[in-house]
Each structure stands twice: as structure tokens, then as C-alpha cells.
Amino acid sequence: MEPLVQLRERILARFPGADVTVLPNPAPVGQDSLVIGREHALAIARFLRDDPELSLDYCSNVTGVDWPQQEVIETTRVTQPDPTTGTPKVYEQKTKRLTPAFLEVVYHLYSMARQHGPVIIRLRTGNRTDQVAVPSLTPIWRACEFQEREVFDLFGVTFEGHPDLRRILMWDGFKDHPMRRDYVEPDDYEWEPTAHDDVLKKAQEHLARAEGRQP
């Protein structure tokens, strides 16, 4: 199969102005992936499936990844002359950087007709709170139907164009998205039948909060 850089060129030639970048994978297995912008995602997915050289007719795995905002400290080495002696000296500069927060949906594509793969594509949401929509690829691969529902259920990504977007593993009345990194499980310690020690303390605090008192 052609390398991803070449595939990216072909996609860009077909869809001018599309947002496609190659994301290298540092692990020894070398499964690099393509990050695809939301506007052209559906058209590019259709191209990947219908192109005779690729014919990625089989979408194996669909999953979500949560990337909350993190502070990354990057160390760069700069060579500058020492102010007193004038000899070059290596300085370490540390810069703090905030990573963007987004949710990511990863698709592993294979070809059953040509028996090659995987081509990994990733769609990213704008942020983690109000811009959580990506186009659904269920119209292209039916295999995404339940798996995208699962990503919607556990991560809170809304798929535009999904025929039946409901919760699938959690129950319908459930509010949160348990697979997010910052998910806090509900405080239902008051149901502990024989509460003691920490659990009893937590239960009393919870009861106090529920009754509107200061714990």
C-alpha cells in the first residue's frame, strides 16, 4: 500500500483546501495516522472507500480518545556566548505550553478486497464542551453504527448524520460521559448498608449537602 504522505497528496489533489495532516506514531509498530478536518471528512471517507487502489471497504475499529487541556513543559537547548568569558555555553530554556483540549475519534480502516491496511484516520472536535460534533461515517461504513453510538455514550461526541444516535451501554437517563478523563463517579455512598469510617464520613457529608446544610 502507498505511504501515508503520498496518500495525503492524492487526497489534497482530489479535495483542494482539505485539512489533512499526517500524525507520526513513535511506537515501533509504525501505525501512522491521518488527521482529517471536519468539513471534508465525509467526502474523504467516501473517497477512501471507493478509490480502486485503496478500496478500504472494512472499518474495523472506531473509538474515542479524550485529550483534556494539559500543561506541557518543553525544554529547548540554546547555545549562547557566556556574558563574562565569551565562550559559547549551552543554556536550557523551559517553556510552558497549554495543549488544546479536544475529543478525538479514531477509525481503523482495512481493505478486505485487497487485504491491506490499516489506514488510521482521526477526527477531532473543536473543544470538549460545546463544539463536540463531528460528521458520522455510518453512511459510509455501517460498522460504525454501534461503535459511534458507544463513543457518543462514553465520550460525549455527537455524530452529525448518524441515523440512530442514542446511548448504548449506559441507560438513557444517565447524564455524564464515563470515559472522559475528568469524570467523577456519583457520590452515592449513602446506600452503603453498613457505612463506617471514611464511607460513613462521606455519607454524612453527602447527606448534609443533599439537605442544604454545611457539612
Add this chain to the structure above:
Amino acid sequence: MNLESGISPAADRSAPALPAALPPFNPAANAQVREVHDPFHGDLLEVSMGPHHPSTHGVFRMMVTLDGEAIVKLKPVFGYLHRNHEKLGENTTYLASMPYTDRLDYLNSMTNNWAYALAVEKLAGQPVPERAEYLRVILAELTRLLNHTCLAGFLLQDTGASGTPLMYAFREREKILDLFESISGSRMMCNFQRFGGCRVDATPDWLAATQRFVDGYNEFLDEYEALITGNEILMARTQGVGVLGPELAVNAGITGPMLRACGVNYDLRKVDGYGVYPRFDFRVPLGDHGDTYDRYMIRVLEMRESLGILQQALRDLPAGPIMDPKAKIRGLKPKPGEAYGRIEGPKGEIGFYLISDGSANPYRYRVRPPSFVNLTVLEDMCLGQTVADAVIILGSVDIVLGEVDR
């Protein structure tokens, strides 16, 4: 209670509370579905099969809408066994997830272990010694025998052949479980594979017992097939029931025997050639019609091929270590990166997708469950069939709810 305000006047009671909107429904296979409440044609009947129905193989529920006896709509409902396996995997170390993978598909713990070990080995660039690869093949093919034997028994149970075929199948299953117990210490929760090899070596006694078992298994298959395969009732109940076309099967990501019953030649043992599978001579059985009978037959034929692989693997099993001496098992911290490892499990492609951020716990741990994805087309196969057929079709999909719900 205040009677005057609490009881509604008669005018309100005259209008029954109709559901405002039905659950969204994608008319798969161009099925025409009419309203559930239809004063002219009569109402459709909505049946909730499960989650405690004995034929749903666990806590699985199907919301079935019936027109007379024909199914016009079927929505699977999952999640009764959901324990957020992936979150558990993210909160423990790489090694601690290994016994949890046994609980995914609790019939096939050996192949679950292997798929997870393969993904971690890909992530960390970990080689596996040859003897361990052969042991993995032997145990995976025994698992395939176990799973397909169970399926054949349960399928017959679902058709109403109560008891006898299932007990024949379980008799053989016990023999495999005895082998698993003597090598790993546990019948079903084997926890056998490690990153870079296997946990314990096979003794000569164990290999001799396995050889005896493999030699005698064709006899059991012959007996079982003589009883079942040509049985007129089984053929009447399964042939032409639940037909799945190859185009839909590929598009819906169906894998395993269910895909090959539609005639699509896709077996990861041949395609990926993971482990030492390229060294073995075996064929991939393919179906013609994609109906329930083909799905049963594919499993029987795959068992015969598995026996051939087992004979070759037991013959060629090399001596040597079962664990790479440089392998790091406890406290494994792979370098940042990601990997997707997949193998051909008895139910289809089981894969693990791992993202490492350099710490001792995986940043993301994802299971690609074959029977969960295979259920995508359950509705398409069941439309127009009867409820009794839906039970058989579900049986031939071969699900285990520990894996579907995770």
C-alpha cells in the same frame, strides 16, 4: 390528597397517551414499517425479549415489533453487564489488565489474552520466542474447538432439541477445560499469556494428553455430524433463515465465521499471518448462502481445520524458552505511542488499541469486541422472520455478553 384537583376529568381519560414519537428507526433493507398504533390495519405488537430470556445467551434484550408473526423491527438493547472495562484498563497497569481480558469473552480467555499480549508487544516492540508462539497456536486452536463446539450445542438447544446435543458438546468441552486447567490452573479464566511469551511451560504429560485428545476429536465430530448435520428438522429450521449478503457483511464490519459463511475470504490467520500461522497448512472454509445453516457448517468445518493445525503444531513444537529473557512484564512502561493489535478469535476479529503516554498505565485502552460489532446486522437478518427464527439467528451470531457489554 385533594380529590378535586388530583383526579382528572373524564375528558382527559378518553384520549389514551400515545407515544409522541417512536424511537428513531433507520429503515434498513428498505423495510416498510407502519405505525405501531394503526386504527385501520390493527396495532403492531411490541415484545421485549430479554434481558432474562433463556434464549438470549445472557442479559441481552431485543425490542421486537411484530406484524402478526413476522418481525418488522428489532432493536438490540445492551449494557446490562456493562462495567466499563476500558476505564478499568486505564486505571491499572499493563499487566493487571491481563486477567481482566479473561472476563471479556469468558469462553475464549486464551485468545483474548493473546490479542492483548500482541497489542502490548507491538507497542513495546517485544519479540516472542518460538516455543511460546507454538504454544499460543495450540491453545488458541483448542479455544476455537471449545467455542465452536459450544456454539453447535447451543444452536441445537435454540432450535428446540432440548438437552441431548448440548450435553454431547459440553462433554467434549469439559475435556478441553481439563487441559486448560492442568496447564494454567484455571478452567476458564486462564490468564496465560504474558508480554513476550507465556506464563508456564507445557509438560510432556500435558502434550501427550493434548495429542490423545486431538486424535480422538474427529471421532466426536463424526458422531455429532451424523446426528445433527443431515437432520431434517435442523435443515428445515435453519436453511434460508437469516440470510446475510456479502456486501452488507463487509460494509457492516462482520468478521469471523459469520463473514466467511457469506463467502468472503477473510481470515486474519491468513491475511495478517501473525504468530507462526504462515507455517501451517490449512484451508479457510467458505459458505455459499450466508444463512444460519452455513454459519453452523462453517464452524464444523473450521473445527476440522483446527484439528489439522493442532496436529502440525504438536508435531513441530520446538524446545526452548517460553519467555523472552529481556521481556519486562511487571512495571512495563512503553515509550509514548500507540498500537492496534488484532487476531482471529473464534468469534471474529478481536483487537486491542492502546495509547501509551510513557507511564505505567495505558492512556487509552480499547477493546474491539467482535460479537458487539457482529450484532450490527441482527436486525437486517431478522426482518421478515418469525420470533422463533430470531432466536436461532441470534444463536448463530455467537455472542457472549461479557464481551458485548464490557
